[in-house]
Structure formats: structure tokens, C-alpha cells
Amino acid sequence: MTALTTINLLTGFLGSGKTTLLQRLLDYPDLSGAAVLINEFGEVGLDHQLLDRIDANVVLMKSGCLCCTVRGEIADALLNLHSLRARGEVPWFDRVVIETTGLADPYPVLSTIRAHPVLRSHFSAGTVIATVDAVNGHGLLATRQEALQQVAAADVVILTKGDLVAPETVADLTAMLTAINPTASVRDAAGIDADMVLDAHAGRLRDLPVLPLAGHSHHAGESGTVQSFSIVTDQQLDWTVFGIWLTMLLHRHGDKVLRVKGILNIAGDDRPVAVHGVQRLVHPPVHMSGWPDADRRSRLVFIMQDLDPALVRHSFEVFHRLAGTQEDAAVAS
Amino acid sequence: MARDGVYSRNGDRLSRRREAAHRQAVVNAVLATRRMQLADWHGRAYLLKTATGKSKVFDSLSHLWPEAEALSGATFDPLDPVLLARLKAGA
Numbered sequence: 001m002t003a004l005t006t007i008n009l010l011t012g013f014l015g016s017g018k019t020t021l022l023q024r025l026l027d028y029p030d031l032s033g034a035a036v037l038i039n040e041f042g043e044v045g046l047d048h049q050l051l052d053r054i055d056a057n058v059v060l061m062k063s064g065c066l067c068c069t070v071r072g073e074i075a076d077a078l079l080n081l082h083s084l085r086a087r088g089e090v091p092w093f094d095r096v097v098i099e100t101t102g103l104a105d106p107y108p109v110l111s112t113i114r115a116h117p118v119l120r121s122h123f124s125a126g127t128v129i130a131t132v133d134a135v136n137g138h139g140l141l142a143t144r145q146e147a148l149q150q151v152a153a154a155d156v157v158i159l160t161k162g163d164l165v166a167p168e169t170v171a172d173l174t175a176m177l178t179a180i181n182p183t184a185s186v187r188d189a190a191g192i193d194a195d196m197v198l199d200a201h202a203g204r205l206r207d208l209p210v211l212p213l214a215g216h217s218h219h220a221g222e223s224g225t226v227q228s229f230s231i232v233t234d235q236q237l238d239w240t241v242f243g244i245w246l247t248m249l250l251h252r253h254g255d256k257v258l259r260v261k262g263i264l265n266i267a268g269d270d271r272p273v274a275v276h277g278v279q280r281l282v283h284p285p286v287h288m289s290g291w292p293d294a295d296r297r298s299r300l301v302f303i304m305q306d307l308d309p310a311l312v313r314h315s316f317e318v319f320h321r322l323a324g325t326q327e328d329a330a331v332a333s
Numbered sequence: 334m335a336r337d338g339v340y341s342r343n344g345d346r347l348s349r350r351r352e353a354a355h356r357q358a359v360v361n362a363v364l365a366t367r368r369m370q371l372a373d374w375h376g377r378a379y380l381l382k383t384a385t386g387k388s389k390v391f392d393s394l395s396h397l398w399p400e401a402e403a404l405s406g407a408t409f410d411p412l413d414p415v416l417l418a419r420l421k422a423g424a
Contacts, residue, residue, distance in 0.1 A: 239342060240356050244363065248411040251398040273340045287340035307412070315411045318421050322362050 004124040007078075007096045007113055008198055011150045013140050014102030014129030017160030021189060022099055023132055028194040030128065034095040035081050036202045039070060054090055055080075066090055074098060074120060075112050082122055082129035093200070096123065103146055106130075106153040107279045114281055126285060130154035131189070133161040137173045141180065148226060151180050152258035152303045163216055165283040182228050182260045183301050226258065229309040231300045233317055236267040238323035245319040246275075249312070254280030256307050260299035263288070267323075275300075360397065366419035367407045371397070 006186045010025075022038065026030055052060040057080065058068045070077045084090040100109055106128055113125050130150045132141075137159075140147040151157055157177050162170045164276040170188075176214065220247060261276040274286040302312065342352045353373075360371050368384035379397070382388045383405055391400050398409050410416060 115403065238359075239340075241359050244356070244359050245411055247395075248363070248398060248409055252377065252410045253412065274337075285340040287338050289337050311412050315417060318417045319411065321421070322359055 005094055005096060006126035006148060007098060007123050008126045009098050009100055009106050009109060009153075010269065011100045011104065011106045011128065011154070012102065012146065012158075013133075013136070013147050013150065013275065015136070016102070016131040017132045017158075017189060018099060018102070018131045021129075021158055021160065022097075025097065025244040026061070026063065026065055026067075029063075030194040030198065031095070033091070033093050034097055035066035035068060035090075035093040037068050037074065037081075037096065037098040039069050039099060039101060040044075054084065055256070057323075058084065058090065060090065064091065066093055069331075070098075070261045074109055075116050078113075078119055078123065082118070086179060095126075105146055107149065107281060110278055111281050111291070112155070114283075128153050129156045129158060129160045130184075131160050132158055132173070132177060133187055134165045134170050134173055135161050138169075138176065141176065148180065148305075149258060149279075151184070152226070154181060154184045155190070157181065157184050157186045158189050158192060159186060162188050162190065163188065165213045180226055181259065183303070183305055223250055225307055226303060226305050227307075228259075228301060228303045229312075231298075233298050233314050233320075235298075235320065236265050237298050237320065239264075239266045239273070241323045245316060246277075249315070250277070250280050250282065253304075253307060256305045257302065258305055259298065259303035262298065263292075264298045264300075265296050356394070361393075362423060363409065363416075363420065364401060365423055366416050367401070367405050369401060369408070371403055 010018055010022060022036065026036060030261075050059055051062045053099065054060060054066075057071060057077065058066060061067055066081070067079055067082060081090070081096070082261070083094060098109065100106060109124050110128075113119055113123050132147075132151065137147075141151065151198075159170065159174065159177070174186050177184070246260070257277075257279060259276075259278055260282075262274070264273045264275060266273050272288045272291055274288050276283050300316075302309070304312070343349045343419065357371060357373070364371055364381075370382045372380045372382070374380040374390050378390050378392050380388060380390050381397075381404055383399055387404055389400055389404050391397075401409055
């Protein structure tokens, strides 16, 4: 079976330095076997790197990287690339980087990759990268829902234009970004490399922070109160009960659950299971090769908007009391 | 050491059956808070029933909560204090 091709999303508000970052990424040798989906060829100024034009929307660059413009739906652009690759009309690529439009919430794109009947068999969602510029970041995060969603969905937040503001502003913004999304690494654009940006999901879960239940991190703005908090438990979890609980929570409140990420100690299993999701989308759970350290507790981090952490925790606990009794009932029946 | 891979409880036939029975028992504990019940439908689908005799057959458990809400007119909100209290009382 052919391995799924990883898709990285590059998101960020208009003018946040996404294109500059993309231009830098395109120069990385690691991206020579990648295809990059951008909004417009013109904006990244590819002319000097152009090697061959495959069709109206796809070009091959000297670095070996494919560059494609998205005209219409992202799904169509991905299908076109997939067909070209299958027919051998473009060099093999093992990664796709999608530049989303500045106003986009990353969730619909992630959802398309997971739900599309053809795409889901060939592609899987990888790291989400969000750019935030130090000049406008504060204001945008306080007023624009899309900017919050982009940061919450990100695995890596790249802080750009840090040289245009005072060091205190960068420090404040970094603290704000960490408060909104404690599961992401926040990096200065000046010091990034491709590995930091494109690494796999499972590795990042090893650094999952343990946060207090409430009050530790929040961000209040016109777009609502975003809180990140942890649920940590010594108890081994019933995988089935957890799945049903999370499904119900996302069914009713998926639009308010900006992010969930966790490492779980599942009853009957020596190895941990990593879960992560963005809004209503939950990625396939990963059976990890081992525990990252001596801590065997289950740890879940939520980034939620306008939901009470204490209530979420209470619900989690009530549902998990079902585990023992229902196990007995199922075995007895 | 084993590699990271997608986690699943549906390996062999026995574990699939055990998992399905367990899932159904847990789901039924939640549905019972609204006096509803889920049953297997000839091993191919699911049958959802209300206490008043309304029923619905559907294919995939991924449709369970929308189907249960449409059939009963009630919501299945895991943060609803009433649902949680009933769940606690029934567990």
C-alpha cells in the first residue's frame, strides 16, 4: 500500500508574512520532493526559479519542487496533482504544502482532506503552520475570529516582522500566543528551519504541556474568551467511553473546541495513544511506540472558546464512571 | 520497538465483536438518559428506538447523535447538567 502523502497547511492573516516564509521554505532542500499550492504564481515571484511549465496551473521549479496555483477548490487542485503524479507527468512528490488564503479558518481544508472520498486515500494532514506578524498580531487576535482559529489550529506559530517592533512587544505577543495555544511551538521567523516546521504529529505530542484546569491561560477579546486547560488523570481510560464522550462533545460544541490534543493511557494497552483534533475534525488516533517519559498519566489539552473548563472536566469524569459498569454489562450480555 | 501507527480496537473478529458490544452498552447508558435505546439491526445497521415507540434504522454510528436528536427532539449535550445527573444516577 502506498504511504499517504503528508499535507502541511500554511496559514496566517493577510500581510502576516506567509508568502515570505513560503519563499524561504521553497529554497529548503527538504522541500525538493514537495508540491506547493499557492494562491497566485505572481505573488511568490517564481520566474527566476522556473524549470518547466506542466500545465496552466502547475510548474516545476529548479529546486525540484512543484508549484501549483489553486483556481477554485483546493480539492480539485489536489486531485489534479494526484492524477499528474499517477500518470508520471510530474516528478514524484511526497509532501504537499498548501498556502491558505489569509481569511481562511484552517478547519474546512483539514476537513476536506479527511472527508473527500478520493483524497482521504492518498493524503493525510500534517503540521499546521501559522504566521503572525509582530506589528499587527495583538490587534488581529483581539478582534478577528479567523486569526484566533489559525493560531489555535497551528502546531507551529511563526512570529514574523519581529525586527520592526520593540523586544517587549515580541515578548508580549509570544506570551499571548502561548496562552492561546500552549500545544504549539512559537518560533521567530529569523531562526526557523524546515524540520521545525514540517515535523510529524507524534513527535510533538511528547512535549504536551500540563496546564491547570482553569484560569492559567486565557485570552479575552471581541471574538470571545479562549481558554486552554488540561485534564490529567491517573486512571487508565476506557477507549470506547472516551471516544463516545469526545464525539458527543464535538457534535454539540465542535465550533467552540478550537483544538484538542492528548496522550492517553488506555486500559489494556502498554503503549500510549495520541489524539488530536481541530474543531469537529479528529485525526486518526496514533498508537505511539512508547511513553515519552516516566509520567504515565493521561493528559488532554483543550483550547476552547466560551466553554467552562470545570464543566468539561466534570462531564469527562461522569462519562468515565461508565467504564467499569458498562464493561461488566457488555461481558455479561 | 513497534512503530507509531493508527490505533484501532478492531483487529480480529473476537475483539471487533467485543468492542461493538461494549460500544453499544456505553451508548445505551447515554441514550437511557432520554429513554432511548440502540439495537443491532441484522448485523448490518442500527435501530434506534424511543420510549414512545418511534424508531429509525441508520447505517453508521457516526450518525448516531444527529439521528437520536432528530428522533427524540431532545439534545444530547455532554455538558448538559440534567444529562450528566441522569447518567450519574444510572451508572
